[in-house]
Amino acid sequence: NAGVTQTPKFQVLKTGQSMTLQCAQDMNHEYMSWYRQDPGMGLRLIHYSVGAGITDQGEVPNGYNVSRSTTEDFPLRLLSAAPSQTSVYFCASSTDRGKYEQYFGPGTRLTVT
Amino acid sequence: AQKVTQAQTEISVVEKEDVTLDCVYETRDTTYYLFWYKQPPSGELVFLIRRNSFDEQNEISGRYSWNFQKSTSSFNFTITASQVVDSAVYFCALSEANTGTASKLTFGTGTRLQVML
Numbered sequence: 570n571a572g573v574t575q576t577p578k579f580q581v582l583k584t585g586q587s588m589t590l591q592c593a594q595d596m597n598h599e600y601m602s603w604y605r606q607d608p609g610m611g612l613r614l615i616h617y618s619v620g621a622g623i624t625d626q627g628e629v630p631n632g633y634n635v636s637r638s639t640t641e642d643f644p645l646r647l648l649s650a651a652p653s654q655t656s657v658y659f660c661a662s663s664t665d666r667g668k669y670e671q672y673f674g675p676g677t678r679l680t681v682t
Numbered sequence: 683a684q685k686v687t688q689a690q691t692e693i694s695v696v697e698k699e700d701v702t703l704d705c706v707y708e709t710r711d712t713t714y715y716l717f718w719y720k721q722p723p724s725g726e727l728v729f730l731i732r733r734n735s736f737d738e739q740n741e742i743s744g745r746y747s748w749n750f751q752k753s754t755s756s757f758n759f760t761i762t763a764s765q766v767v768d769s770a771v772y773f774c775a776l777s778e779a780n781t782g783t784a785s786k787l788t789f790g791t792g793t794r795l796q797v798m799l
Binding site for chain 2: 600601602604609610611612613614617619627628657659661663670671672673675676
């Protein structure tokens with residue numbers, strides 16, 4: 570049981586490049602979310618999903634796309650990276666069964682130059 | 683809109699001191715969840731506790747205790763006899779209690795705790 574996994578751990582992009590941050594969970598959780606963490610700002614919700622095929626925007630969705638074709642995977646796409654997207658990205662999953670505890674992945678540190 | 687305020691940006695204590703981390707929240711929801719997470723220097727987010735809004739009973743887990751006061755919209759976290767391993771950034775968070783929306787957390791900006799020998 571690996572929990573929530575994220576790849577890559579580190580990434581450097583040039584402005585305008587695109588990339589996908591991968592997130593997978595093996596706990597059969599319905600809900601998955603993406604957050605970004607910036608110094609002094611805590612974590613902010615980018616996008617979330619309540620099930621396969623259903624996604625919605627969070628607090629800071631601009632510049633990011635998501636899709637949820639399976640329960641396990643929830644990739645985050647940056648279509649045209651900007652320096653303002655330099656951040657640490659966390660993926661999380663949770664379930665209505667039992668506790669409403671969000672399980673977080675280890676994070677991806679992204680630098681856009 | 684929901685909001686979580688952690689007014690203490692950074693706290694330094696000497697080992698074995700008790701320390702309280704403050705958390706004040708705002709929400710229009712009548713039912714909601716409150717959380718505390720720990721982020722050690724390694725960077726991962728470690729779940730500490732979840733409390734729902736209709737359970738105001740305080741909780742103790744070892745050296746950790748939480749004081750939830752709905753009347754003042756506060757959910758404070760106390761570490762008793764602090765240790766160096768407690769050095770971390772601590773986040774308070776809030777979510778609605780409706781199905782699905784519990785996956786949407788609003789975080790405070792965090793309190794960095796440094797415990798010195």
